[in-house]
Amino acid sequence: MASQEEKQAQPFADIFDEDEAENSFLLSKPTCLIILGKPGSGKKTLARKLAEIWKCIFIEALEVIQTNIHEETEYGLKSQELLFKGQSVSEELVTEMILKKIESPEVAHFGYVLSGFPSLSEEYMSVSQQIEKIKNLKLKPDFLINIKCSDYDLCQRISGQKQHPDSGQVYQRNQWDPNVIEKHKKEKDQHEEKNEDEQQEEEEAAEDPLAMSEFLHQLVQRPEDILENAEERVGMYKDIMLRPLE
Numbered sequence: 001m002a003s004q005e006e007k008q009a010q011p012f013a014d015i016f017d018e019d020e021a022e023n024s025f026l027l028s029k030p031t032c033l034i035i036l037g038k039p040g041s042g043k044k045t046l047a048r049k050l051a052e053i054w055k056c057i058f059i060e061a062l063e064v065i066q067t068n069i070h071e072e073t074e075y076g077l078k079s080q081e082l083l084f085k086g087q088s089v090s091e092e093l094v095t096e097m098i099l100k101k102i103e104s105p106e107v108a109h110f111g112y113v114l115s116g117f118p119s120l121s122e123e124y125m126s127v128s129q130q131i132e133k134i135k136n137l138k139l140k141p142d143f144l145i146n147i148k149c150s151d152y153d154l155c156q157r158i159s160g161q162k163q164h165p166d167s168g169q170v171y172q173r174n175q176w177d178p179n180v181i182e183k184h185k186k187e188k189d190q191h192e193e194k195n196e197d198e199q200q201e202e203e204e205a206a207e208d209p210l211a212m213s214e215f216l217h218q219l220v221q222r223p224e225d226i227l228e229n230a231e232e233r234v235g236m237y238k239d240i241m242l243r244p245l246e
Contacts, residue, residue, distance in 0.1 A: 030111030031056060032139050036245060037147030039120065039233040040158040046147065047115035056111040057101070061119070064097040065089055075100070091124035102137060112139070120233070120241055127244045146245075151234050159227040162219035176219055 031054055035047040044060055051058035068076030075097045079089045098117055101107060118130035125133070134141065160173030174180045223229060 029139070029142075030107075030109065031143075032111045032141045033113045033143045033145060034117075034134070034141045035113065035115045035145050035147065038149060038151075038154055038237050040154055040161075040230065041147040041149050043115045043147060046145070047113045050145075051113040054111070054113070056113045057107045058115075059098060059101050059107075059112050059117075060115045061094050061098065061117070064101050065094065067101075068097055091119065091121055095119075095124055095130075099133065102139060108139065114141070118241065118245070120237055122240070127241055131244055151231075155227060155230045155234060158225050158230040159221075161225045162221050164219055166218070171219065176216060 033047075033050060033054075033056070035043045035050070037043045047060065048058050050056070065076075065079050069080050070076070075093060078093060079097075082089055082093075095117075098114075102112060102114070118127050118134070120127075157172070160177070161170050162176055163170050174184060224233065
């Protein structure tokens with residue numbers, strides 16, 4: 001009776017204690033995001049940064065393949081076997097790994113940032129079927145972020161990329177082209193009144209050690225980054241992917 005009288009005396013007291021509030025928070029749905037955009041628009045880069053900021057799990061095809069291989073899971077061993085044979089990992093296997101990761105306890109707790117799914121490839125599932133998979137996920141996305149970029153600017157950016165074969169690192173034109181680097185230096189001298197962030201970015205691009213190193217001549221252009229192929233991929237995205245997503 002005494003406890004009931006106390007409750008009546010304090011009608012506005014919080015009925016949840018800290019433990020209950022924390023438990024309620026832990027049982028609530030975590031934030032889940034999907035990053036969309038044309039090929040080469042920077043989906044993976046944005047997804048990785050958002051995952052770091054939101055403390056979510058970054059999910060992307062290459063990432064899940066590497067994780068499964070490192071952890072020597074059943075999927076990882078299958079992927080490793082295919083790669084040792086000089087074959088690519090099938091779309092079916094990659095899709096299964098992505099969906100398995102989304103259903104993992106880790107993702108159920110932290111949420112996810114998904115990039116590269118739906119996939120432009122329809123080797124295993126059509127775009128519409130992939131979208132249906134997303135709709136039926138237990139952890140449905142809370143936010144869909146669509147990166148928009150003009151076709152011309154995007155294709156010019158992609159065609160200016162080169163890769164270092166040994167490290168796999170991809171470099172933009174302003175990191176490897178001496179003419180562009182020199183142009184940036186001149187622009188910097190002509191425009192002294194710039195904020196510190198812009199100056200720092202230009203200095204990083206101009207002083208990139210790779211541009212002046214012996215590795216410069218080793219950079220190669222990937223087939224998918226050739227201008228004609230980049231234009232074809234962007235056109236394919238608009239024809240196959242864009243309408244179903246909208």
